[in-house]
Amino acid sequence: MTTDELVLFGTISKPFSFRGQLIVYSNFNGISSKTVFVKIDDSYVPFKLVNSSSYKKNLFKFNLFEINNEEKAKSLVNKEIYIKKDELAKNEDSLDFLINFNLYNKKVFVGPVISIMSRIGQDLIVVDYKNKNVLIPFAEQLITNIDKEEQILEMDLPNGLLQI
Secondary structure, eight states: OOGGGEEEEEEEEEEOSTTOOEEEEOSSSEEOOSEEEEEETTEEEEEEEEEEEEEETTEEEEEETTOOSHHHHHTTTTOEEEEEGGGEEOOTTOSGGGTTOEEEETTEEEEEEEEEEEETTEEEEEEEETTEEEEEEOOGGGEEEEETTTTEEEEOOOTTGGGO
């Protein structure tokens, strides 16, 4: 399993019950996988997803195999959950197809798109820029080209945006 095959699904927010259930924050609509990968100390640890259900807007309840008490659940709080790229349930009008695209600013490589944040009024793309997550507004006036075949997103970003 390579990290290129994985996509950030969400983050574990908190335990839900004393039985080890977890609340996961995600911008995705659902999950069709039976295995998730939790990033623990720079490693992607696979967990069998026993059950998942929508809880509230952008929140899911997860039951992971062998996470069966509150103490184990608390140890996973604030950890990122990854899933195989081809196992995401996506909206047709979603920008999720941009995940793993390479972002270029005026023909200069910036970094890979690692996730999408849908916000009221403004969608944001999260880019790994010099080992930091940078939020960039996904605005039509900034986009110069989207090449789906080569997985390239070209933008004309305002000066200083990457230094924020």
